[in-house]
Amino acid sequence: MKPGFEAIIGLEVHVQLRTRSKLFCACRNAYGASPNTQTCPVCLGLPGALPVLNGEAVRLGIRLGLALGARIHERSTFYRKQYFYPDLPKGYQITQGPVALVESGSLEIAGDPTVRGGDGPVRIRLERAHLEEDAGKSLHDQRPDATLVDLNRAGVPLLEVVGMPDLRSPQEASDYLKALHRLVVFLGIGDGNLEEGGFRCDANVSLRPRGTQALGTRVEVKNLNSFRFVKQALAHEVARQTALLEAGGAVVQETRGWDAEAGETRAQRTKEAAMDYRYFPEPDLPALEVTEAEIAAVRTSLPELPEARAQRWRATFGLGGEEALTLLQDPAFADYFEALAAASGQGKAAASWMLGEVSRTLNERGGGIAAFPLPPEALAELVRLVGDRRISFGTAKEQVYPALLAGEGRAGDIVTRKGLAQVSDRGAIETLVARVLADHPGPVAQFHAGKTNLRGFLVGQVLKAGGGRLDPGVVNEVLAEGLAKGGSAPHAGP
Structure with missing residues (x-):
């Protein structure tokens, strides 16, 4: 106009x-x-x-x-x-x-x-x-x-x-x-x-x-x-x-x-x-x-209105405006999110799962949340495992979540049975970091020359060497220390 x-x-x-x-x-x-x-x-x-x-x-x-x-x-x-x-x-x-x-x-x-x-x-x-x-x-x-x-x-x-x-x-x-x-x-x-x-x-x-x-x-x-x-x-x-x-x-x-x-x-x-x-x-x-009296009776039956619910989620869970409104796409979807957030104790992470993997599953299979095979408590256990850093988000998404949908048991049992627990042992990660830095002298040199975006490449190589089971937080910490020392992980063995 x-x-x-x-x-x-x-x-x-x-x-x-x-x-x-x-x-x-x-x-x-x-x-x-x-x-x-x-x-x-x-x-x-x-x-x-x-x-x-x-x-x-x-x-x-x-x-x-x-x-x-x-x-x-x-x-x-x-x-x-x-x-x-x-x-x-x-x-x-x-x-x-x-x-x-x-x-x-x-x-x-x-x-x-x-x-x-x-x-x-x-x-x-x-x-x-x-x-x-x-x-x-x-x-x-x-x-x-x-x-x-x-x-x-x-x-x-x-x-x-x-x-x-x-x-x-x-x-x-x-x-x-x-x-x-x-x-x-x-x-x-x-x-x-x-x-x-x-x-x-x-x-x-x-x-x-x-x-x-x-x-x-x-x-x-x-x-x-x-x-x-x-x-x-x-x-x-x-x-x-x-x-x-x-x-x-x-x-x-x-x-x-x-x-x-x-x-x-x-x-x-x-x-x-x-x-x-x-x-x-x-x-x-x-x-x-x-x-x-008839008007008053209707007033007492009103539920929490959707905009008030979105405001509460923003204040309680730190959600963005669009996140909250998308979670309000229908009452059953919103109720599932509420139950998932309560059972996991992690509202922000619960919202990410609802808007990510859960929505993707519903789109692929058709139907609403009523047809979703997992009760909120089952998915909440997986959300907690990621939040407690017992498994990485990638492992949860790519291996545990599909197994849950397939009915292979509880999330914790799947992690134990398949040996998917995240490695947070600093010594083991220092060894892998040292190996990656030694195997990639070119990117290490370019990093020190100012190409700091190569840090992401090196992190990816360490995570790959660990089979996707390493704690990304510890990996980033150890890698930063190794790069600061010129290219070797601290305390890393030969």
Whole structure:
């Protein structure tokens, strides 16, 4: 984006709620069933069918609102939002308005220093989070001559989280979406599955001259279902609007779609105004009323929030910001790390194993941490063996860890049986250092001539001579003393 313009971005995120049934009927709320098998007169909009509100959806909405520090309205209402599309059998969508269950609140993210002129977190305000029913799904690619409609998703409970236009770059939009997704998953509100449509967003973006306050003409980019696509689509849209304005053109208020293959947004239709939806109160549903006691009950059930958990890990284990957030990739993974850190007593090392070998194993085998064959206590023993310098990290990674995965017994037993214990005996290491220095007079001379990077080569030769079982700390210490004396290890025998 050119320096003369500032991007104004707001996201509307649709979260499918994790309930057993749909929002206004008893049909199953589950993904993957045969088309049109999870429907009934209510979600098909047949004459005379009356909706009944799902109480669990209300509790999940309150749960997210409290986590966001929002206001929970004790009285909110439902409205009909009318539009006509093949996958909306009633011809209208039941949503909340003008008062929503959840209003205000905020979410903190790292600010983008390239557009804000400094580091530090920023708070992104939320306008509201309201309950509404999902539409069905139109399938345009199943037949060349027709669009097929699957109404299994019609009536599935959604919580639409409407953010204020406080985001200033595609990077901030991506970070905000990830933070909200993390919160949704850790609270158990939804599964957050982007590919299945369980978490998707529409992005509103406009430009204005930097330093001004009036908002520009807003364009909506619809149905972005990955963090990468959000970032790419917004970057393209900001560039498109910038080029248009610089050429003296005007931005048209419209809805655009993201074409991932072409790497561009494309016009779909002129953006509707609120009056086009002809909102009016839903006559078949009374106002939603929740009590202070019900709100308090939800508040007491809240777990430690993911950002608070990351902060605790940073303070307790000395983790970096990205390390902590990566460990929060899902609740089960985070819980495993907590158990591993507690059992090993080495939080920083536990994080390294989780983000290194454990993640690599999961990627190779597929599946989440629930399918990982080692309980935290078994891996913790290996972490402790490395931390106590009984074995080297290389030995642990290359020999003990694979044996653990293969079910060959406890880590300590594997080390004993295979003779993998690390050699820390100073006399034995002095002998090997002396031999290496004697066998490599050229690198030793070059080291003393100023090529200090050759020290790494000499350390590697000593470790290789020791079969990978030497204590690297002792090796470095003895080698430093030998090089300081001109090229022979102290006290080394002939």
